[in-house]
Amino acid sequence: MFNALIVTKDAEGKTHAAVSQIAETDLPEGEVTVAVEYSTVNYKDGLCIGPGGGLVRNYPHVPGIDLAGTVEASDDPRYKAGDKVVLTGWRVGEAHWGGYSQKARVKADWLVPLPNGLSTRQAMAVGTAGFTAMLAVMALEDHGLTPDKGEVLVTGAAGGVGSVATAILGHLGYQVAAVTGRPETADYLTGLGASRIVPREELNETVKRPLEAETWAGCVDAVGGDMLARVLGQMKYGSSVAAVGLAGGAGLPATVIPFLLRGVNLLGIDSVMQPYENRVRAWERIEKDLPMKKLEAMVQPATLADLPSLGASILKGQIKGRVVVDVN
């Protein structure tokens, strides 16, 4: 028997999350059994621990969209007992049982070998949020972003995606303007690599003019909604915005004018279904371009028992940086 966070649903449709014991025979089918060492808390985890958000179909459920650990048993030739592995996405923790458990059984296709330079704890300090931040930076680079082009905006900067994006961009020599609604995080963000702080109120008003002064050479946007719409009108000619998240809303109340008159690009970033080769490329870049000291400065440690309250906090935008869950 081992511990897992189990979410159940009662007759009124209300969900309840608590740590309980399960057996290996309770685990779903899959080729690889992983002894999980660490997991983490992303925005989506908040939904899956709590109300479900339409992501979880079957209860009882084990959430945790990310996990890192050691292979215990494998029916797939790509992995053997003792291998260190990391898993993000593929709807693990939503449609499949996830990482909030001391053991997980998963498909070999979903795993990536842990890069040599990272520990399982560091991989979960990165997690889906950090992996996605790296994908966003790679997409901006692929569309011509270089440090000499000017300031890069990061929205939702004190959150998980924003913190890692700020640290990576700062390390690569970019001038980073970090948007936050929490002024008390200014020192934290500057420590990660932000060169200036932009108060959230400056950007979350509805678009009044389709074009404003050309200000940003690139943007990693974790917020969406009014803020993304506003930012589009402030992008420099030919620049790109990587659209990552919807912390401020799923709408996009914008005009197409920035696309037509300034050649602005809106790049969609999905971490869940990324092909294996891109995953390996992104993890290699994380190992190379994310300073581990800065990653450590983002970390808030936690255990399985802390997850119900952490899940509620991330949905309210109250988590700073990245939570690392020691499941043991």
Ligand code: NDP
């Ligand atoms: P966090 O909650 O850690 O960060 C979100 C941040 O957004 C908050 O910390 C806050 O930053 C800001 N924010 C919250 N509410 C608002 C609001 N109403 N208006 C403006 N800003 C707001 O979440 P994550 O970093 O884990 O995820 C960020 C987003 O990216 C989520 O929407 C998530 O679903 C999405 N995501 C998408 C992925 C993909 O594959 N496309 C993968 C991972 C995440 P501050 O306090 O600094 O203002």
